[in-house]
Amino acid sequence: ISRLKHMNDRMSSRRLKAEHGEWSLIGPPSGGDTSNLLDQNISTPYFIYVLAFFSALGGFLFGYDTGVVSGAMLPLKREMNLNALWQELLVSSTVGAAALSALSGGYLNGWLGRRICILVASFIFSVGGIVLSLAQDKVVLLVGRVTVGLGIGIASMTVPVYIAEVSPPHMRGQLVTINSLFITGGQFVASVVDGAFSYLSRDGWRYMLGLSIIPAVLQFFGFVFLPESPRWLLQKGRSDEAHRVLSQIRGNQNIDEEYDKIKASIEEEKEVGAGVVILRILRHGPTRRALIVGCCLQMFQQLSGINTVMYYSATILQMGGVQDDKQAIWLAAATSATNFVFTLVGVWLVEKVGRRKLVLGSLLGTGLSLTLLAVSFLLSAQNSPPVTFHPYDPQNSTCRQYGSCELCMLDPNCGFCYRENGTVVFETSCVPVNLASTDHAAWGRCSNSTEGSDNLIWAYNYCPTSYSWVVLMGLVLYLASFAPGMGPMPWTVNSEIYPLWARSTGNACSAAANWIFNVLVSLTFLHVAQFLTYYGAFFMYTGLVVLALLFVFACLPETKGLQLEDIENLFTGQLCSCRGSAYNDMRHIHYIRVKGSNCLQSDNEASDVE
């Protein structure tokens, strides 16, 4: 009896080990589920959450500073007398600066380390916030916006790398995705701040732009006390420090295996040779393929049109019939709230279903909701009210030639002036817009600020439509599909697919790709809408999402649960040959029979181990 009990104990202990992923002896847990690979049976030290929180403040600032400007623009336009060019400059200078600094952040990251880069970024954010809140003229505002952009670029590429490098494998995806949650959280808070300060008659924008100083300073002081990434330390030959930091962030867990793996991967790095990192990446097959996958993911994230929805949601909602400025600001806040809430779903799902399935599902939903948006714009266009009233045009403008609101609205020089009684639209005209402010017509009934009285409405950039609820539904579905997958996953996947020596440069390039396509899509949206009409533009985004779906299906391997040092192996085959089979391709599973655990008696008798 005691022998049987002893055997039973040994078997249950083996089974337990297998369940908890101690697979070095008997192969990995069945089904290729690697989520339990390391350390999961030991409680996660709470220090890792502190690290993730302070790093993700970088994501919050990224979201806040890109999000705040649309609402701040309304009072700024008035108080600083900004024309369209200056407005565009103040928005896109930040994104342009972010693209450049993300690129240079790659070099800084390798040279100075992740921690110093995060300190530099939070310092730049603080300076930018101070400059913006004290600005006396538009040139200083521009300087402030460029400064903030420099901070965003560095933070956007460093923070995911830092979090990925300090996280244990089984929760890495979740922790890096928390950074994306902070991005959308920052965008949401910015929109609420915009709404709240829009009631101030003067200087509201100073608070809107300046409030970012608080999280920036908090992050700076937090990071003074937080450690450098152990992987970077080891790469720089500071092994004692690396060992100390790794055991500090892993708490009471055994770090030997992880430490040795990092060390081994640094040894392997020498095989790739020396030289400029980007050239080494391009010469070395697996990293070149990882870079292509990383950059394309970021490109497709932007080509799915997220920022046209984020930046133009007010305009899109106006097309759905919302006319009041304040109401549009608050509805834009609801848009970013939806984006935020559904990013939470991503945080929850990333370690459950994995990156690949999450992205595929997200793209499918995004494509369908873009189709819905396109169809609702098509219906609105087909039912667009005709022009019935032709006032004398002193300027002989192009606006006279349009026969319907749809055509009139697509010309940036014209707007639609009409009366409304319930849902009936009448006495409609297409007239030139006031060049100083798009809130009024250049002349005629809709040219003075008493507009709105007498049922008179001035619609710039939109048309009255009864399909507003379909537009609203499309928008919510779009965000609900995009936010859990296509929003956060490009950042998460990029933080994990490069080997240590290529990680900073790889992330710098992919983050820059994100920012470049961000500028491209948001600057061209109104022009694209003008050439293709709104429904054409949304059908075009649908097409791009289909391309993204094909790309991801063919080329994105699953990285869930693997240690960073193992992920490079997913790219050893040809580009796009790695779909879904990632884990099993890399590991050769050796099945053995354990006495007493087999269904067949014959297997029990032939067991390899007791």
Ligand SMILES: O[C@H]1[C@H](O)[C@@H](O)[C@H](O)[C@@H](O)[C@H]1O
């Ligand atoms: O992942 C983020 C997020 O989805 C934001 O909402 C979006 O504005 C950014 O461009 C994107 O990179």
